[in-house]
Amino acid sequence: MLFVISARLFHGYRVVLNPLRFVTLQDIAHTVQEHLIHFLETNNLQILAEQARTMNLHIHGYDTIQDIRELQTVYVCDHCS
Numbered sequence: 001m002l003f004v005i006s007a008r009l010f011h012g013y014r015v016v017l018n019p020l021r022f023v024t025l026q027d028i029a030h031t032v033q034e035h036l037i038h039f040l041e042t043n044n045l046q047i048l049a050e051q052a053r054t055m056n057l058h059i060h061g062y063d064t065i066q067d068i069r070e071l072q073t074v075y076v077c078d079h080c081s
């Protein structure tokens with residue numbers, strides 16, 4: 001399943017994850033953020049990595065992993081928190 005960040009600076013960053021490996025939607029949002037931070041750090045983009053750490057990513061409109069299991073793309077949001 002494709003998870004895409006919806007945020008001012010990092011909009012469009014995407015990562016494929018198996019949602020069944022996670023317990024909660026917040027676990028997924030946290031892992032998407034970790035992937036982005038890892039990507040930035042391994043490319044020595046330290047200032048952007050610091051920015052990425054300040055995001056409060058979440059998946060809204062759904063309550064559980066079961067709720068998203070039929071979707072192909074899920075947006076992970078930093079806009080409305």
Ligand SMILES: [Zn+2]
Pocket residue numbers: 058060077078079080081
């Ligand atoms: Zn939101």
